[in-house]
Amino acid sequence: MEALTSSQPGQPPRHVAIIMDGNGRWAKARGLPRAAGHQRGASAVRKVVEGCVDLGIFCLTLYAFSSENWKRPPAEVDDLMGLLRLYLRREISGLNSSNVRVRFIGVRHDLAKDIRSLIDEAEGVTAGNDGMTLVIALNYGSHNEILAACRQLAEQAAAGSLQPADIDEGVFESCLDTSDIPHPDLIIRTSGEQRLSNFLLWQAAYAELMFVDTLWPDFCRENLEQAIDEFQRRDRRYGAASG
Ligand code: IPE
Ligand code: IPE
Numbered sequence: 433m434e435a436l437t438s439s440q441p442g443q444p445p446r447h448v449a450i451i452m453d454g455n456g457r458w459a460k461a462r463g464l465p466r467a468a469g470h471q472r473g474a475s476a477v478r479k480v481v482e483g484c485v486d487l488g489i490f491c492l493t494l495y496a497f498s499s500e501n502w503k504r505p506p507a508e509v510d511d512l513m514g515l516l517r518l519y520l521r522r523e524i525s526g527l528n529s530s531n532v533r534v535r536f537i538g539v540r541h542d543l544a545k546d547i548r549s550l551i552d553e554a555e556g557v558t559a560g561n562d563g564m565t566l567v568i569a570l571n572y573g574s575h576n577e578i579l580a581a582c583r584q585l586a587e588q589a590a591a592g593s594l595q596p597a598d599i600d601e602g603v604f605e606s607c608l609d610t611s612d613i614p615h616p617d618l619i620i621r622t623s624g625e626q627r628l629s630n631f632l633l634w635q636a637a638y639a640e641l642m643f644v645d646t647l648w649p650d651f652c653r654e655n656l657e658q659a660i661d662e663f664q665r666r667d668r669r670y671g672a673a674s675g
């Protein structure tokens with residue numbers, strides 16, 4: 433991947449990350465089961481991915497399932513995993529034709545074996561693509577990710593191959609799932625909730641946050657374009673004086 437630089441002032445974001453929230457409330461408002469909301473949510477994914485490809489976004493990360501989402505009833509977890517299977521089976525060839533490189537972040541060993549195979553296949557088939565990178569955060573949580581990085585560094589220090597004083601941002605980031613992905617420039621959360629829910633906490637240090645009331649199944653290309661327009665009007669200062 434290219435250098436891990438952020439987008440330039442007034443330019444579109446290089447990396448957009450989305451917390452896709454509100455499927456349950458979308459279904460409830462219609463008297464439908466939560467599964468129906470997740471199904472519509474999966475359709476919204478397709479449109480937003482296409483939109484980002486058309487808009488020339490370099491990287492799109494989608495929060496699909498958090499490390500805390502296992503707390504949901506088993507039937508809902510099964511529905512979500514079933515939709516993921518469907519998505520991977522149906523969409524990978526189209527994504528590959530669109531030159532999209534698919535990547536996953538999060539802990540894989542807790543996932544069903546067939547899902548791990550689909551993930552490996554999706555990453556393998558699209559590995560050589562140099563268009564947009566689509567990162568799917570699955571069984572992902574920043575605390576897990578950061579703790580795993582700490583363990584890795586502590587092991588290296590204990591083995592004598594790393595001096596604690598040499599641990600800087602670069603060394604630390606090299607141990608994160610996102611080591612070769614630029615930090616998000618824009619994080620959008622749908623459904624009106626204003627929190628990050630354990631998503632890209634380290635990487636979000638200077639991301640522009642955007643909280644929109646639209647429920648994820650209703651999020652469309654127009655919403656995406658509006659968010660990108662607003663991003664381009666924001667003044668990112670990274671701690672420097674305002675001008
Ligand atoms: C997002 O919608 C989907 C996942 C978290 C996997 P929710 O299922 O969280 O929808 P709400 O928040 O209950 O409306
Ligand atoms: C965050 O949404 C996780 C995903 C969108 C995958 P949640 O609905 O799980 O978050 P909380 O529980 O409201 O914080």
Ligand code: MG
Pocket residue numbers: 453454455
């Ligand atoms: Mg939610």
